[in-house]
Amino acid sequence: MNSISKQASQTGLFSRVYSLFSVLKKLPPQLSEEELEGLIKVLPADSANSMKSLLKPSIQQASMTFIQMLSTALEETKAAKQSGKKVVLAPFNFPPEIIHAFDNLVPITTEVLTTLGVVALEGQGERYWSYAMGLGLPDHLCSANTIDLGSMLSGMDFEPDAIISGCVGSCDVNSKTHEFVSLLVGLPQIALEKPPDNTARGLKIFKNNYYKMIRQLEELAGEELKDENLRMVAEKVNRCTELYRDLWELKKQIPCPVPGIFSLFICATRFAMWGRDEGIKTLESCLAVSRRNFESEAYRSREEAARVFWIYLSYYYDLVRFYDWMEENHISNMGDALQLAFPEPLDLSSRETILDGMIESAWNNVMTRQMGAASMSQRWIEDIVYVIKEWHINGTIYCGHHSCKQTWSVFSMARNEVLKRTGVPTLGLQGDSWIRSMTPMSVIQEEIEQFVHNVINKRGRRRRTRA
């Protein structure tokens, strides 16, 4: 073990994020500009940069609710250890609502923790990444997993009681990294495999696997999954779905009234607090802000230089120079493919119908649905094309996170087919979504700027001329 990196990671990512959010949750529901300025002055540079973006007046109402939601999730995780509950770590593509339905289980999501660390902590997640690299792990791993899991591997952070491996069949690096941690730390692992078969047969096998997983969770929790809990969570899941769909509808408007950063809020809610009151409140506040924008004359007259959709991931390490910069440059950031889960309302008639709905939701959850399909290229392309048409997208971008081998392996096909089917061009970038040192944001900004001016806008002009 590298003693320097061990020393550096003596405080784990979870502990540091928890400490910071314990402070943030004490902020008043509305900050004046002076208060915000004061807060930013006392925070370390990296944290201040994110808070400057998150707490700006135009989105503050939603951000505050979002911060409260995350604080609750972190507190529950922390408290679980003291109260004898079990903490289950799962990847982002595993819908957490089933875990929320257990009295004795608390879910925590790897990629949400990593993103919180990257967004909120001084030095972002680099020390934990370095620690994992020090163990000999290859540098082509996914930073979204490796940063949080690296912190756990250091032995200086909070450890969950079990890991759900929810990416078996849809992402090698994610599932393998979780397995590595489970083996090294000695944590039980529950694998939920999705067969790459889109037919009823595939779904039947998946259902069977899901039921098997429930039995394993029941064993871990020491309780049976209760009907009343399931129904209560399901009702809240339906409310989340309804709000998600309302936000989806609003995104169809030109100019788009939904701020780009809300895609991050929506995803974090989906990945961690779907089916919870706090999740509902976050989505409600996102909707309220977006509706206010929609109704505002100033906002409605805003010009849109482009409507850009990120076809897989986007970048999460610099909110100011990513979301805010795009907004200032009149580029509507319509979010990324992490939103492409297409949730459906659950049928609340019986336990079976609720579970059937949750299983279909897991089957269709982001990445599982696209990369775990019979053909990862076809399903991914179909979803991108659908979104382009729904949201009137005129440019798409592939961020080129070096670790996404599955999307990288069919990206060329996706770019060609998207252009062929919709006429919308795709910009291919290369960079790490969670590590700023891989590709500086200034380079990304430059590429986006050129793409918008030289490709999207020129095409638009050509089309208008032809018409």
Add this chain to the structure above:
Amino acid sequence: MTVLNSLTGVIKNEYVQQARARGQKIVGYACLATPREVLDAAGLFPYRLKALGKGETEMADAYLSRFNCGFCRSCLQLGLDGTYDFLDGIIETNGCDHLRGMFENWQYAAPRSFFHYVRVPHLADADSMRWFVEEIELLIEALNEHFGADVNDYKLNKAIEIQDQIAAKMRRIYESRWGGEIKVSGHEIMSLMVAEGSLPAPDFVKLLDGFIGTLEDRKPINCRARLFMGGAATDEIGLIAELEQLGGLMVADSFCFGGRLFLREAVAKAPVHRLAEIYLNNLMCPRMFMNYPQRKAFILEMIEKAAVDGAVLFHNKFCDLHGIENVKLKMNLEEAGLPVLLLEKEYGAGADIGRLKTRVQAFLERLKR
């Protein structure tokens, strides 16, 4: 050795040409998890996709990216440049994310009239076994329909029998190095393993018999150290030969063109169920989940039996499965007292050989050999 050299030096070898001449259909597959007996029983010539260490990927790079494994890019290159035009069909398996991408791009850019996806479970529990049985049945159905084959239990049992013979013969050659004198080098073993998927099963039996016939008269090979090698999907015989020239002989390995190839334990009698067990229960690949202890035990047992001095674990750049598992394996092998060298490499990259040789040479020094 001439036949073996020709089989491991050219993709479209003489057996392929003969099969084409007599009108036998040839179907390509890549992954060890493909139950090749089904293809044998269908009267087809199963050909295992390989790139024989060729590192050129210009055409493939227009489809797969530089962030994908070089072995898959090289195989795709050969699929696009016409080298694999002799294939009448392709069987896809979900070996890894790179391999899935390779198949999808191949079928997109140079489609074959027969393209079937055998979905191999990532777990080896009872439910997965039922699923895999169905997959084999679906494969049979697809082959019968497309090629007018008539796969039945009798033919499957015959095909299983031949593969059992092959496995026994390969094991005999493989393990001949474990008792004392080494008469077969590691790269020769890899040549046999690569040849295995390059010719029809009955011909391979003859080739193995011929090889076994030479064992007695071979001279022992001197070596500085007995090495275990493992990791990445590779058929780079030349690479192993170059590294062996440094004096460390590969006496055991866990490559998928290697020591994983002839594991066939199964208890079921019905042929389809038997095949499912053979291919799923014995799949010592890091693509499988929840059975790392089984893979570790398999490797430790080999290391002990082969009296190994040190282990070299490779992974192709961007191979997550081996890249991650090798780290855990290194820890476990070192705990067992075995020195380990981890090597990341580019597939088929001649320019990389100097670096790799230096690392292995230093490792041999470390072993005090």
